[in-house]
Amino acid sequence: MGKTEGQKLEEKLCYKIKNIGMEKPEEIEKAIEFCEGYKKYLDNAKIEREAVKYSIEMAEERGYVPFERSKKYKTGDKVYFNNRGKNIILTTFGKRPLIDGVHFNIAHIDSPRLDLKPNPLYEKDEIAYFKTHYYGGIKKYQWGVTPLAMHGRVMLKDGTAVDLNIGENEGDPVFVVSDLLPHLSQQQNQRKLADGIKGEELNIILGSTPIADKEVKKAFKLKVLSILNEKYGMIEEDFLRAEITMVPAQHAVDVGLDRSLVGAYGQDDKVCAYTALMAELECKEPEYTTVTVLVDKEEIGSVGVTGMAGDMLLHYMEDLVEAEGERVRDVLRNSLCLSADVNAAFDPTFPDVYESNNASYLNRGPVLTKYTGSRGKSGSNDASAETMQRVISYMESDDVMWQIGELGKVDAGGGGTIAMFIANMDVDTVDLGVPVLSMHAPFEITSKLDVYYTYKAFAAFNK
Known part of the structure; x- marks a missing residue:
């Protein structure tokens, strides 16, 4: 029996988020394999200094070299900048000139x-x-x-x-x-x-x-x-x-008889740091120059010389564009940023604080979060329709399954990310990251499929 007219109309018009494991079971083993490296990263990067050190080791193995001011770079060149041992900026130079803008991917490496x-x-x-x-x-x-x-x-x-x-x-x-x-x-x-x-x-x-x-x-x-x-x-x-x-002192471990989940300290936000880092490291000759930033102090307001509220990224961008003789303000205005941070996964044990239509769920992919903040969007970057369209199109062009979400019910609480700080630099920005259970606890939980698909989303954005 064929579909009814109503079913056809429903399929055409209605939005439905799908479970990756049900739609693409062949991806499960890939996710499990990818997360072996992720667990190792968690164990070796429990604090910012360790995350920077370990990230530099990984980057240098892939051919990254320290950034040099005023040097002219070509497509495919890879550089990194170590800021005081507590945050790092990695760049792969793209085919387009910097004046066309860069693709920022920014995650934080500090945790409660x-x-x-x-x-x-x-x-x-x-x-x-x-x-x-x-x-x-x-x-x-x-x-x-x-x-x-x-x-x-x-x-x-x-x-x-x-x-x-x-x-x-x-x-x-x-x-x-x-x-x-x-x-x-x-x-x-x-x-x-x-x-x-x-x-x-x-x-x-x-x-x-x-x-x-x-x-x-x-x-x-x-x-x-x-x-x-x-x-x-x-x-x-x-x-x-x-x-x-x-x-x-707990090391990262598999959770569940099916080993589908990762349990560890510090997944907020090293889960986005690792997936962004891997997407950066594997980037070859991107269309737009990529700027991947792993920052400090997000958990206490992004303050200081290694936090996003400071000017360290602006100064790096000034140095980056200097060699091409452009104005940094023009480059930033034409750029696009993914604020790579986690969202709260729906917890069936505590359903009352979530609004089900706008909650994020395990195994449905990375969460695109249009705005964060508290109650009346206080302390938030609120992404424009144009920004949402651009980011969604990158994921859909690479067949990356994703979901939409916000941080709980309107009056239940809330929280912020670094998005508002990069947006204050005149860069179009939106949050994208992994849904997490028991966020900020000494032992947080993520889905391996979500981790893997967040990496795929960042890779699509870089490509």
């Missing part, structure tokens, strides 16, 4: 975590601790009794840089924030969920062994210092010259 306070080390009741100050938007109670690793950089007094990575390798100790046992938590249970563990209770246990000297006043603190001094040459004053952070 526990930073150490400037003077963090203390002891209390014969236990040594670190005091922390959380970074970015977290549910503080999720960070209790979670095995943590110590990452970061310490600058010693003589100028020597010491990089820390403790808790990731087999045999390493880990660190933890303790929580009350249920037998004694009656008062704690009366707190609001947001205060289940308070900010000043996010104290990291370091050890419980004293220095064997009864004349020492802070024997447990001194024991920790003696270990750090022996291994790294540190003294307590060096904490004042340090950036040390605590992140989950």
Whole structure:
């Protein structure tokens, strides 16, 4: 029996998002294979410095060289710019002149975590601790009794840089924030969920062994210092010259009996950073010059010299166009940007905060997010109809399955991305990224099909 006239009309006129696994089952194995590299990236790039270092290693293997001001580049040339070791810009020069615009793809490589306070080390009741100050938007109670690793950089007094990575390798100790046992938590249970563990209770246990000297006043603190001094040459004053952070010690793993999902810390937004990076690395002779940017500080407002609210990208673009004798404002006005950031995947356990027609779902591909922000689109870039059409056409021309979405119900909350900062540079911009379950938790979840298809979307945009 053939289709009815109504069915034909429905097929012609109605919009329907499809599940990639159902429509293209042959892509499942490709996605699984692609995500093996992604999991390795997550394990080697838990903080910004590590992400930049690992990305440079990958880039140099593909022929990228450091960018040189005033040098004239040709189609297919590949360069990178390392900004202070905490963000990186990669470029593949295209067939068209820069005045025709460039294709930006910008993701962030910082994630919520526990930073150490400037003077963090203390002891209390014969236990040594670190005091922390959380970074970015977290549910503080999720960070209790979670095995943590110590990452970061310490600058010693003589100028020597010491990089820390403790808790990731087999045999390493880990660190933890303790929580009350249920037998004694009656008062704690009366707190609001947001205060289940308070900010000043996010104290990291370091050890419980004293220095064997009864004349020492802070024997447990001194024991920790003696270990750090022996291994790294540190003294307590060096904490004042340090950036040390605590992140989950869990490595990236497969989730589910079918291994269809990736579970790991820091997928917001390293999932977009990795997919954008891979699309950049594999780009050969694009039509438009590509500028892929992995940035810092998005989780706290994109501030500072390595964040998108600063001028580091503008200065890079000024240097880039200088060799062609063009004005940077003209290049930017003709450019197009994908703000590569995640969206909230629909969670059937908590459906009330989502509006189903405009939610993003696992296994339906990357999410095109026209606007972010809170409530009345506050703090948002709102992409134009023309920008939406251009980006959609790139995906459709390469048969990339995608979906539309926004971050929950209008009055349920909200959040922002770097899109508004690049749009403020007079660049047409829209958000595109992977839907994530349990976003900002110590253990986030993504679909391998979504990760792979986000890479395909970025590759289509670059091509």
